[in-house]
Amino acid sequence: MAKNALKTARxxxxxxxxxxxxxxxxxxxxxxxxxxxxxxxxxxxxxxxEVLSTAKGDYEKAIQxxxxxxxxxxxxxxxxxxxxxxAVLSKYDNRDLWKSYDFRDFGILxxxxxxxGENLNYFTDTGRGxxxxxxxxxxxxxxxxxxxxxxxxDLIKLAESSExxxxxxxxxxxxxxxxxxxxxLFWLYDFVxxxxxxxxxAVRQ
Numbered sequence: 001m002a003k004n005a006l007k008t009a010r011x012x013x014x015x016x017x018x019x020x021x022x023x024x025x026x027x028x029x030x031x032x033x034x035x036x037x038x039x040x041x042x043x044x045x046x047x048x049x050e051v052l053s054t055a056k057g058d059y060e061k062a063i064q065x066x067x068x069x070x071x072x073x074x075x076x077x078x079x080x081x082x083x084x085x086x087a088v089l090s091k092y093d094n095r096d097l098w099k100s101y102d103f104r105d106f107g108i109l110x111x112x113x114x115x116x117g118e119n120l121n122y123f124t125d126t127g128r129g130x131x132x133x134x135x136x137x138x139x140x141x142x143x144x145x146x147x148x149x150x151x152x153x154d155l156i157k158l159a160e161s162s163e164x165x166x167x168x169x170x171x172x173x174x175x176x177x178x179x180x181x182x183x184x185l186f187w188l189y190d191f192v193x194x195x196x197x198x199x200x201x202a203v204r205q
Contacts, residue, residue: 001174002029005023021045022046023048025047035077036076047082048082049084052092053090053092053094081110081111113139126172130155
């Protein structure tokens with residue numbers, strides 16, 4: 001996970017692009033030397049939190065986990081922002097933690113979904129597509145984008161057309177593979193996950 005983020009960060013640095021990289025605290029994602037190298041390129045590093053789903057809806061336990069993780073990040077980098085992890089198989093939306101607590105009390109400036117500005121066109125590769133058809137939670141609040149893209153080629157054409165200039169793009173480096181074997185394996189993973197999402201959405205409705 002972290003290695004793929006590093007590859008993407010190097011490509012963006014080469015093209016003069018500065019982005020925010022959100023890391024979970026799992027063993028494969030939280031690799032201090034990689035996080036510090038990415039920050040050293042001029043990218044921002046943030047915390048990809050999933051504490052409410054991890055705590056199975058226990059808000060007190062969740063906020064304790066959050067504080068511990070924030071301190072963990074700040075021991076190796078300059079943490080300013082956070083972004084919820086969708087955790088689609090959990091019934092808990094991690095953003096709901098902030099209905100009872102305030103992330104600003106922890107010195108956090110903003111949350112990627114809750115603090116985004118207005119008039120943004122949001123695109124995410126969640127669900128293996130830019131059209132959000134297999135996306136359950138990765139949406140900006142109170143946003144109903146009128147412009148969409150089905151494929152990466154569609155998104156590139158939108159960018160080149162200058163039709164819009166207020167892109168807000170969320171992508172997962174793990175999803176972008178450089179060889180057919182790894183691409184095929186992740187395609188299979190996404191296929192199974194998206195099938196599961198459809199079942200979950202049907203049950204919740």
